[in-house]
Amino acid sequence: MELIDVLDNNGKKIGKVIDKDIAHRDGIWHGAIHLLIISEDRRCILLQKRCSLKKLFPDMWDVSVGGHIKSRESSLESLNRETEEELGLIVGDLKVKKIKRIKEEFYYNNIHSCEFVDLYLTYYSGDLSNIKMQEEEVSDVRWFTKEEFNKLIEKKEVVNHQEEFIIINELLK
Numbered sequence: 001m002e003l004i005d006v007l008d009n010n011g012k013k014i015g016k017v018i019d020k021d022i023a024h025r026d027g028i029w030h031g032a033i034h035l036l037i038i039s040e041d042r043r044c045i046l047l048q049k050r051c052s053l054k055k056l057f058p059d060m061w062d063v064s065v066g067g068h069i070k071s072r073e074s075s076l077e078s079l080n081r082e083t084e085e086e087l088g089l090i091v092g093d094l095k096v097k098k099i100k101r102i103k104e105e106f107y108y109n110n111i112h113s114c115e116f117v118d119l120y121l122t123y124y125s126g127d128l129s130n131i132k133m134q135e136e137e138v139s140d141v142r143w144f145t146k147e148e149f150n151k152l153i154e155k156k157e158v159v160n161h162q163e164e165f166i167i168i169n170e171l172l173k
Contacts, residue, residue, distance in 0.1 A: 001019050001020075002020040002021075002068065002070065003017050003018070003071040004017070004018065004019075004020050004023060004030045004031065004068055004070060004071055005017055005030065005031065005069070005071050005072075006018055006029065006030060007029040007030055007031060007116055008029065009029060011031075011101065011103070011116040020068055023114075024055075024056075024111045024113055025110070025111070026112070027105075027112035027113075027114050029115070029116065030068065030069070030114070030115060030116075031068065031069035031075065031078075031115065031116050031117075031118070032066065032068050032069060032078075032104075032115040032116070032117045032118070033066065033067055033068075033079045033082060033119075033120065034064075034065065034066045034118075034119050034120065034161070034164065035063065035064050035065035035066070035079060035082075035083060035096065035120045035121070035122065036063060036064055036119065036120070036122070036164070036167070036168060036171070037064035037065070037094075037122055037123075037124045038121065038122070038124070038172065039124065039125070039143060040123050040124065040125040041173070042123075042171060042172060042173045043145060043146075043172065043173055044144055044145055044172070045064070045143070045144055045149055045171075045172060046064045046128075046141060046142070046143055046144075047061045047062060047063065047064065047141070047142060047144055047149075047152075047158065048061070048062055048063070048064060048065070048086065048087070048133075048137075048140070049061050049062070049138065049139045049140035049141070049142075050062050050137070050138070050159070051135065051136060051137055051138060051139045052139065053136065055109075056108050056111060056113070056159075057108060057159045059139070060157060060158060060159050061144075061152055061157055061158040061159070062158065062159045063161060063164065064087075064141075065079070065082050065083045065086050066082065066086075067081070067082035067085075069118075075098070075118040076091075076098075079091055079096065079118075079120055080092075085134050085137070086133070086137050086138050087131045087132065087134075087138070087141065088130070088131055088132030088133070088134075089126075089130070089131065091122075094122040094124060095122060096120045096122040097120065097122070098118055098119070098120050099119050099121045099167070100119045101116055101118055101119070102116070102117045102119055102161075102163050102164065103116055103117075104116075104117050104163070106160065117161075119164060119167070121171070128142075128143070145172070146169060146172040146173070149168065149169075149172070150169070
């Protein structure tokens with residue numbers, strides 16, 4: 001059970017806490033974080049491949065880091081936790097900045113996800129060998145050029161974060 005705060009249609013906490021699975025079943029608004037890791041030269045984005053056991057979008061490429069904001073946790077605390085869990089990287093070493101809050105709704109099988117996503121950005125020049133993937137979440141990480149990234153979008157091999165796709169394409173050279 002993962003407890004999350006319920007948000008209203010404007011992204012404000014309403015003082016109610018529920019299990020994430022119930023939020024996804026019933027289409028209840030809640031908070032999430034995404035981190036875009038861009039290469040220092042701005043030529044590539046680091047994507048993670050979701051493991052095959054994930055309920056949402058198994059075996060698909062996704063943003064560098066993503067996760068839910070737990071109840072009583074700030075967006076930045078969630079970013080720290082998820083980045084360390086999924087990739088073994090410490091956010092304090094990465095110089096992240098929050099760039100936007102996105103209202104995102106999607107359906108997948110019996111899941112109706114309604115999220116306010118706090119989108120963060122960092123530039124990274126470290127070696128991928130420094131990354132320690134969380135097996136139950138991530139099966140692969142890889143750098144993608146702008147052209148390769150857009151091919152993933154065309155082939156529908158990346159989780160469809162439409163507004164973020166625009167931002168990524170603006171960031172990459």
